[in-house]
Amino acid sequence: xxxxxxxxxxxxxxxxxxxxxxxxxxxxxxxxxxxxxxxxxxxxxxxxxxxxxxxxxxxxxxxxxxxxxxxxxxxxxxxxxxxxxxxxxxxxxxxxxxxxxxxxxxxxxxxxxxxxxxxxxxxxxxxxxxxxxxxxxxxxxxxxxxxxxxxxxxxxxxxxxxxxxxxxxxxxxxxxxxxxxxxxxxxxxxxxxxxxxxxxxxxxxxxxxxxxxxxxxxxxxxxx
Amino acid sequence: xxxxxxxxxxxxxxxxxxxxxxxxxxxxxxxxxxxxxxxxxxxxxxxxxxxxxxxxxxxxxxxxxxxxxxxxxxxxxxxxxxxxxxxxxxxxxxxxxxxxxxxxxxxxxxxxxxxxxxxxxxxxxxxxxxxxxxxxxxxxxxxxxxxxxxxxxxxxxxxxxxxxxxxxxxxxxxxxxxxxxxxxxxxxxxxxxxxxxxxxxxxxxxxxxxxxxxxxxxxxxxxxxxxxxxxxxxx
Numbered sequence: 479x480x481x482x483x484x485x486x487x488x489x490x491x492x493x494x495x496x497x498x499x500x501x502x503x504x505x506x507x508x509x510x511x512x513x514x515x516x517x518x519x520x521x522x523x524x525x526x527x528x529x530x531x532x533x534x535x536x537x538x539x540x541x542x543x544x545x546x547x548x549x550x551x552x553x554x555x556x557x558x559x560x561x562x563x564x565x566x567x568x569x570x571x572x573x574x575x576x577x578x579x580x581x582x583x584x585x586x587x588x589x590x591x592x593x594x595x596x597x598x599x600x601x602x603x604x605x606x607x608x609x610x611x612x613x614x615x616x617x618x619x620x621x622x623x624x625x626x627x628x629x630x631x632x633x634x635x636x637x638x639x640x641x642x643x644x645x646x647x648x649x650x651x652x653x654x655x656x657x658x659x660x661x662x663x664x665x666x667x668x669x670x671x672x673x674x675x676x677x678x679x680x681x682x683x684x685x686x687x688x689x690x691x692x693x694x695x696x697x698x699x700x701x702x
Numbered sequence: 703x704x705x706x707x708x709x710x711x712x713x714x715x716x717x718x719x720x721x722x723x724x725x726x727x728x729x730x731x732x733x734x735x736x737x738x739x740x741x742x743x744x745x746x747x748x749x750x751x752x753x754x755x756x757x758x759x760x761x762x763x764x765x766x767x768x769x770x771x772x773x774x775x776x777x778x779x780x781x782x783x784x785x786x787x788x789x790x791x792x793x794x795x796x797x798x799x800x801x802x803x804x805x806x807x808x809x810x811x812x813x814x815x816x817x818x819x820x821x822x823x824x825x826x827x828x829x830x831x832x833x834x835x836x837x838x839x840x841x842x843x844x845x846x847x848x849x850x851x852x853x854x855x856x857x858x859x860x861x862x863x864x865x866x867x868x869x870x871x872x873x874x875x876x877x878x879x880x881x882x883x884x885x886x887x888x889x890x891x892x893x894x895x896x897x898x899x900x901x902x903x904x905x906x907x908x909x910x911x912x913x914x915x916x917x918x919x920x921x922x923x924x925x926x927x928x929x930x931x932x933x934x935x936x937x
Contacts, residue, residue, distance in 0.1 A: 511848075511849040511850040512849065512850060515849060540730065541730070542726070542727045542730055542731075544727055545727050545730070545731050549730075549731065549734050552734055552738055553734070553738060556738035556739070556742050559745070560741065560745045563742075563745045563746060564745065566753050566756075567749035567752035567753045567756070568749075568752060570753075570756040570760070628850070631850060632850060632861065634861070637850075638849075638859065660851075663848075663849075663850045663851055664851070
């Protein structure tokens, strides 16, 4: 079971798709204008990643090495289309919000990266788990990013929630006459906030490493 | 460097085996393509009724937003006519006009239009125009404007819920607002637009002005067309 725990830890923190591997930045920067957008697209991506990893891992013995990439892309594109049609049919309101971003999941390189680096070499259960966890790692990061950008840019929390949950309302946190902070909404704002988040992660990692080193030094000195 | 003597020659693979591998790889690729295309086709057919149903329900809901149900007593979706592709409406495809009547008297026309020059492509519009030439209301049917920036043109995404941007077009007519004033303020017109996000507002404003002028000009013709009829293109 510890393999699964390692995969989860890797996906959510150590090799987080965005903070660690810096993959899939196009949707990260494009859609993280609000928390609701980010979270919804994150979940859709998670679903595609889990199913794509499942499919590739199940079929991996039939896929010739030379043409694996076209086949991976084919599988991912087909699954995204299926997810898109299903959302259009049964989650129509959410589909209207995410609209053009769903097909973009195909171009999100993190999906192909996990298929190629993990699902093509590992068991079905582990691959599916890896896809889901990587997806959740991505969802967590873009949700925080969307939350910060929305708060800075528009002064609201959960803007657009009424499109997903009927009757729910956005919370205006900052005063109503808050003029807005345009750059947070524009793509450069996404770069700035993402940069700060990566810095924060590196700082936390560096501090943890420093503590571990000091503990090690103490342990070595104690018996002497 | 390797210690292998350099006179060892790797025999070239036999021609037939190269061919066999190529054919095998291509066949597998083809099989994958067929299977996954079949999967997509099956999903398409399975979801189509639900997608069409939600599109129709959404259309009725949208029409309800531009034209209150108590203003007319006919079967609005049935009382329709087809319009040819019309540049004044910004449309490249035939569209449908719905005609609202009360006690047989013309009340309003519900017409689709589009602004081709939004910040992120086409913006679909739905206009309800009263028989007296007033623009009763307008809604966005489709747009890809920047979330949080240009998308305030759509009242569902407008932060100002009390006075959405699009409400300033309510009940305006071209008798009241001259065509040269049917513009955003930045272009010398009378309509507001958010600072720094004028392009979306300008596209919608200009498109609605063009569409309204066209609808008013063809008003009587549109009301008189037989149900399911088609407006002939002007020579």
